[in-house]
Amino acid sequence: MYTPQQPGQSPLPRTLEPEPMDDESEVQEYQQMDHDGVNGAFVDDLIAGGSVGPKVVDLGCGTAAIPVLLCQRLGEIEVLGVDCSVEMLEAARIEIELGSVTGRVFLEHADCKLLDGFQDAAADTVISNTMLHHVAEPERVMAQAIRILTPGGRLFLRDLARPASEADVEGLVDRHAAGESDYGRQLLRQSLHAALTVDEVVDILAALSVPPEAIRMTSDRHWTLDWIKPN
Missing domain, CATH: 1.10.287 (Helix Hairpins)
Incomplete structure (x- = not known):
């Protein structure tokens, strides 16, 4: 459960950064960073927290590290990774092949704020890891995530605070x-x-009928939403 901001606290103003990382050199620099611990913790927590799949959509999949790990851990799922960066998706194709999950991880070039090509209730589980802070209007991504999630399906989002x-x-x-x-x-x-503050996340999700009890701080720098969409 989250802890509301205390009276008198004034967080830093939000300073946006460019949404897509679509420069090849930037993607290479990103891949050289050590994401193993964060990605492994995401997959561990996702699996430990409840059922996953069989149809999973990863919004802002980047180089597909989490879809690859997830398919290596769980044998009965398929993951569709969605990203707006062509360069990230090109790197993801290589990671999928190296991870021996070809035919189980698929990629889609799309804007996660729109998802025009996705039907309602298309996914059993929708996930996203540290993508929302890149987006000027994260509420649009969250609304789309809920829309494409089947009733009874699971929404698992994690991002920086x-x-x-x-x-x-x-x-x-x-x-x-x-x-x-x-x-x-x-x-x-x-x-x-x-990044958003937890209070900002709570306010956004309240407008989407997601209770604050579904959101909590899960590290010194991450919040996590783990929620089941009502039937």
Whole structure:
């Protein structure tokens, strides 16, 4: 369960960053960063928290690291990874082949705020990992995620939480990106500035009839939504 912001606290203003990472050199830099721990924790928590699939949609799949891990862990699922970056999807095709999950992980180039080609109730599970902070209007992504989720299906979203101060941002960068390149450290710094606060997430989801009890902080820098869509 989340803890509401205390009276008198004033978080940093949200500073947006460009939505698609569609430059080949940027994607290569991104791939050189160490995402194994975060991706592994996401998959572990998803599996531990309830049923998954069989039809899974990953919004903002990037290089498909999580769909690959998920299919390696669970034998009876298929994952459709959606991303608006062509370069990310090109890298994902290689990762799918290397991960020996060809024929179980599929890719779709689409804007997660629209998903025009997706029918209502198309997925049993909808997931997304640290994508929402890239989006200027994350409420549109959340609304689409709920729309394509079947009644009784599971929505599992995780993203960064915007800290209250510059000092908190730098503390998290030092703690979690100490071994990264200058690019990697700056990427985390920008992402923390672009992230939502938990209170902002709660307000967005309240308008979509998702209760605040479904949202909680799950690390020193991540919030997680784990929710079953009512039948």
